[in-house]
Amino acid sequence: MERAGNIMGGRVLSSILPVSLGVLGALVANFPVSFLGNLLPPPLLSFMPLYFWGIVRPDLMSPFWAFMLGLLEDFLSGGPPGVWAASYVAAYAFLDNQRDMLAGLSGIGALTGFALSALVACASAYLIVMLYHWRLEPIAPVMAELVTTVLFYVFAVFLLGGIHRRLVGPLRSDF
Amino acid sequence: MANGGWKIARSRGGAQLPIALLAALAIALILIGKAQSNLFDRARANVTDWAAPALEVVHAPLASLNRWIGSIGDVFKVYQENLRLKDENARLRQWQNAAVVLDNRVKRYQLLLHAVPDPALSSVMARVIGRANRPFLETMILDAGKAQGVKPGQGVIDARGMIGRIFLAGDHTSWVILLTDLNSRIPVTIQPGNVQAIMAGDNSSAPTLDLLSQNVRLHPGDQVVSSGDGGLLPPGLAIGTVVETGSGGYRVVLLADPASSEDVNIVDFKLKAETPPGVTPSDLPATAAGLPPAAPPPQVAVPAPTIPVAGAPAVTAPTPAAPKPQAGAAKPQAATPLPAAAKPVVTAPPQTAPADAGGNE
Numbered sequence: 001m002e003r004a005g006n007i008m009g010g011r012v013l014s015s016i017l018p019v020s021l022g023v024l025g026a027l028v029a030n031f032p033v034s035f036l037g038n039l040l041p042p043p044l045l046s047f048m049p050l051y052f053w054g055i056v057r058p059d060l061m062s063p064f065w066a067f068m069l070g071l072l073e074d075f076l077s078g079g080p081p082g083v084w085a086a087s088y089v090a091a092y093a094f095l096d097n098q099r100d101m102l103a104g105l106s107g108i109g110a111l112t113g114f115a116l117s118a119l120v121a122c123a124s125a126y127l128i129v130m131l132y133h134w135r136l137e138p139i140a141p142v143m144a145e146l147v148t149t150v151l152f153y154v155f156a157v158f159l160l161g162g163i164h165r166r167l168v169g170p171l172r173s174d175f
Numbered sequence: 176m177a178n179g180g181w182k183i184a185r186s187r188g189g190a191q192l193p194i195a196l197l198a199a200l201a202i203a204l205i206l207i208g209k210a211q212s213n214l215f216d217r218a219r220a221n222v223t224d225w226a227a228p229a230l231e232v233v234h235a236p237l238a239s240l241n242r243w244i245g246s247i248g249d250v251f252k253v254y255q256e257n258l259r260l261k262d263e264n265a266r267l268r269q270w271q272n273a274a275v276v277l278d279n280r281v282k283r284y285q286l287l288l289h290a291v292p293d294p295a296l297s298s299v300m301a302r303v304i305g306r307a308n309r310p311f312l313e314t315m316i317l318d319a320g321k322a323q324g325v326k327p328g329q330g331v332i333d334a335r336g337m338i339g340r341i342f343l344a345g346d347h348t349s350w351v352i353l354l355t356d357l358n359s360r361i362p363v364t365i366q367p368g369n370v371q372a373i374m375a376g377d378n379s380s381a382p383t384l385d386l387l388s389q390n391v392r393l394h395p396g397d398q399v400v401s402s403g404d405g406g407l408l409p410p411g412l413a414i415g416t417v418v419e420t421g422s423g424g425y426r427v428v429l430l431a432d433p434a435s436s437e438d439v440n441i442v443d444f445k446l447k448a449e450t451p452p453g454v455t456p457s458d459l460p461a462t463a464a465g466l467p468p469a470a471p472p473p474q475v476a477v478p479a480p481t482i483p484v485a486g487a488p489a490v491t492a493p494t495p496a497a498p499k500p501q502a503g504a505a506k507p508q509a510a511t512p513l514p515a516a517a518k519p520v521v522t523a524p525p526q527t528a529p530a531d532a533g534g535n536e
Contacts, residue, residue, distance in 0.1 A: 041308050063193045063197050078309070079312050080208050089201055093194045126310075129311050132209065133358070137311075138378050140379075145310045
């Protein structure tokens with residue numbers, strides 16, 4: 001009985017952990033205090049768990065959660081609502097289509113796969129904002145955010161991998 | 176760093192339909208947000224109010240750390256910096272004397288000319304408790320809100336010049352859209368010459384200038400101040416100096432540095448709504464000329480238009496009886512002031528979303 005309870009608790013934890021990390025990423029990235037001295041824009045931290053578990057465990061990171069994380073990003077960043085929600089959904093559509101290819105990548109290839117997905121998200125956001133304001137927006141800030149996000153993913157992927165190996169993977173090993 | 180080691184739980188999410196639905200939902204949200212941005216903004220303001228104490232606690236040590244990191248390079252050029260500052264100080268003292276003399280002279284001229292005094296300016300001092308530098312929004316959060324009289328649209332300045340404008344005010348916090356933000360548009364005047372222009376941010380450190388007249392040539396070093404058009408910002412707020420870009424355009428190097436500003440002033444520009452005085456009988460041209468006022472012409476009843484209805488006799492709408500001219504009616508009545516709803520009232524533009532906060536004033 002106790003073991004069954006532990007298993008149930010573990011499953012709940014493993015279910016909410018990827019999304020919780022995405023929420024945490026959105027909170028940290030949009031915390032209005034610059035950890036980089038305003039030299040660089042904050043990375044899209046919420047996008048990293050979305051990409052990682054969107055590839056390896058799409059059952060834990062569904063399109064609905066991609067939408068919700070984007071919405072949270074919109075809410076916290078102060079921008080127009082729906083921009084990042086639509087962008088995250090677009091990026092999820094990309095990785096849903098290319099999952100087999102992206103999951104097979106390793107090393108620099110894996111980083112390139114992430115960069116492509118982040119590029120889809122950032123390009124979508126840029127296009128939406130451009131249409132929203134109906135004018136050509138400067139592309140440099142979005143590119144800076146993309147580069148920062150990709151650079152941070154180099155370190156974040158080890159953390160996410162460790163969490164997946166130790167917590168998420170074993171607890172839902174029957175899936 | 177690899178994804179290859181992971182075994183995919185399901186080879187395909189099978190989520191094409193939900194993705195399409197969610198994409199449609201997101202687009203609907205964008206359109207709703209464009210039409211009704213206040214819903215999102217109110218929630219944001221509430222969250223910021225709620226998180227303000229935590230922001231203040233976290234911001235102080237990080238700001239000190241950032242200042243310390245930023246000052247590392249300064250250690251190696253203290254001597255040169257000291258000499259430069261002494262030189263600048265001597266020049267500024269000369270300018271201060273000139274400014275005091277000119278200020279006195281302007282006041283004397285205003286007194287002689289009975290010039291209309293400048294509208295009252297009051298300000299609220301606030302501390303910066305947060306900064307956000309996102310691709311589509313550059314903003315800072317202040318620890319003053321509606322409770323301190325802060326309203327959207329008010330200008331924010333520091334000791335050097337203008338920083339931005341309030342675009343969202345919570346109860347105890349407010350968000351500032353910086354002049355460098357790509358949503359910021361401020362009507363400005365360039366001195367000398369009183370050249371009118373719109374200063375538009377593009378997320379770079381130097382906003383661009385869109386000149387309203389194409390036949391004007393600016394010079395590097397010209398001063399840019401707020402024009403006061405629109406009535407939200409006071410005229411004459413120092414903003415920056417003009418620099419020429421390589422492509423023949425102009426940009427503004429801002430005097431203020433939002434990245435290092437800690438204490439700012441929120442300027443409340445009290446441009447009072449003017450009510451025209453009521454007209455008295457002596458103001459009428461005939462009375463003023465010493466002539467007796469003419470009696471109003473008797474009104475003639477005009478039959479209302481008939482509406483032909485197929486298969487029915489024409490129906491004429493009853494008209495009210497024309498008022499008979501009375502003896503007392505010949506005397507012109509003093510015009511009463513316009514009812515409140517009809518009075519021309521200068522009102523502030525409606526609160527806008529960050530996207531439109533810097534819009535046309």
